[in-house]
Amino acid sequence: MRASDFPLRHVVVITDGQLPDLFDIALAKTTAQRMASEGITVSVIQVLNPGDVSSAVDMKQIADFGKGVLHRSEDPGAIASLVFAEVKRVLGSVGRRPSSEIGMSAVPQRSDPPPTEPEPPTVLEPEPPTVSEPTLGEVQTSLRVFAVANSPLLTPEPTGNYPPVHGILPVTGRPDARVLLAAGDQGIPLLAFANRGLGRVGVWTSDLSASWGRDWLADPALPGRLATWLSHLRPAQAGDSPELLLDQSQLSPEAPTRAEREWIEALAAAPMNLLEDYRPPGECLHLVDRGRAAELAMWAALTILFLALVEFSLRRSEGA
Numbered sequence: 001m002r003a004s005d006f007p008l009r010h011v012v013v014i015t016d017g018q019l020p021d022l023f024d025i026a027l028a029k030t031t032a033q034r035m036a037s038e039g040i041t042v043s044v045i046q047v048l049n050p051g052d053v054s055s056a057v058d059m060k061q062i063a064d065f066g067k068g069v070l071h072r073s074e075d076p077g078a079i080a081s082l083v084f085a086e087v088k089r090v091l092g093s094v095g096r097r098p099s100s101e102i103g104m105s106a107v108p109q110r111s112d113p114p115p116t117e118p119e120p121p122t123v124l125e126p127e128p129p130t131v132s133e134p135t136l137g138e139v140q141t142s143l144r145v146f147a148v149a150n151s152p153l154l155t156p157e158p159t160g161n162y163p164p165v166h167g168i169l170p171v172t173g174r175p176d177a178r179v180l181l182a183a184g185d186q187g188i189p190l191l192a193f194a195n196r197g198l199g200r201v202g203v204w205t206s207d208l209s210a211s212w213g214r215d216w217l218a219d220p221a222l223p224g225r226l227a228t229w230l231s232h233l234r235p236a237q238a239g240d241s242p243e244l245l246l247d248q249s250q251l252s253p254e255a256p257t258r259a260e261r262e263w264i265e266a267l268a269a270a271p272m273n274l275l276e277d278y279r280p281p282g283e284c285l286h287l288v289d290r291g292r293a294a295e296l297a298m299w300a301a302l303t304i305l306f307l308a309l310v311e312f313s314l315r316r317s318e319g320a
Contacts, residue, residue: 042066167212
């Protein structure tokens, strides 16, 4: 991967996480950190036994050092779906469009020998740049623009294709950025959004001038798209508490009609009175007569027991 010039270099490690030697754990963390410093990110898919949490911290640190993520599952059958989800996540974060053509077979097999240590750079006198050469390393050509993900921020959607751009900066997407539009066959991020603290940041890597963005300036949908993007970047406004539903209601008319009054009186079999004439009923005395069966039952049981003892004593004395 060091010899590869692809804009995306990512490794997905599938493991059970069982590293018995502390030296192996430290070596794995150091290797992931070194790969991330060289632009090769590392994610970990750990297939573990039910209830096993012994290696969770080590696997999380390996993924963090590799600037990737950790997926943990107790189902070995979920490996394929986890790999697919991880590939889609990484491709979307750098502006590459996931498709059926991108997969394991899309990685070229190189037979080149491993790279050697680079020679020290030779210090040369810089040549003055000419006017015809591009500045800032921008890509100047007609680049096709396509959507990477579905988002309300891309409305209104074009009836056909998005307008092309004729210049773009050679950038790569950050892992925490949400790339929505990409340009060119290499998938250079064109439009991306990210959260920064309590706010949001939007990035347009081309230009809306007459040279680079002339096709976008001629598109009638550009004002609507710009309004959508700027509205998304506005800070959140605290709204007032909504009014109570009872306060929003209005009774019209304020009294029932004659027909409604006749219907209510027929239903209640009583005349309708005004609310001002309503008088709540007075206090009502309730008498409760409770029986003494539970209380007398205990004395009856004791009396029967006493009579049984007397009868038993008399029979015993007669037998003696």
